[in-house]
Amino acid sequence: MSAAQPPAGKPAGESATKPATGARQSRTGLTSTGVRKASAKSSRSRAREFALQALYQRLVGRNEPEDIDLFTRDLSGFHKADSVHYDALLHGCIREAAELDALIEPLLDRKFAEISPIEHGVMWIGAYEFKHCAEVPWRVVINECVELAKEFGGTDGHKYVNAVLNGLAPSLRAPEVAKDKASGKARA
DSSP states (O other), X not given: XXXXXXXXXXXXXXXXXXXXXXXXXXXXXXXXXXXBOGGGOOHHHHHXXXXXXXXXXXXXXXXXXXXXXXXHHTSTTGGGSXXXXXXXXXXXXXXXXXXXXXXXXXXXXXXXXXSOHHHHHHHXXXXXXXXXXXXXXXXXXXXXXXXXXXXXXXXXXXXXXXXXXXXXXXXXXXXXXXXXXXXXXXXX
């Protein structure tokens, strides 16, 4: 009787039941790096992604909002985004940039010039949603912004965004934050 042959593509002595290694997507909707799979993203999450890309163009290139909007709407996958939410974020953040910066600046430990344009744009989105999107719970705003910073920002940029937005939430969503703290859902 001959010895069992290893499965095709496997070296001799390697079991067919050995777990695979490397980056894989799990059933949770997250990749191995913790970022959501594209198929698991809501239309609002996609709108935030496209708005961030557009705000980056504004922060870095100083491009005109109309040009940015036309370019962004032409990108692959835009049809899956909530275009109304995208419009509100892009045009609202650009229109209220100075006011959003004034809300964020006291919570920073450095000058805006030293902050990545990605993290800056993510914080604009968070501050804008705190102010104008009361239907989105404050913790969802923070989680969505942290996910954006993880996906597009620097290595630990999401931690910075999280700290700043957690500091901003009590001033823009006081009743909601207080209720969560009283119920034990948020840190005191």
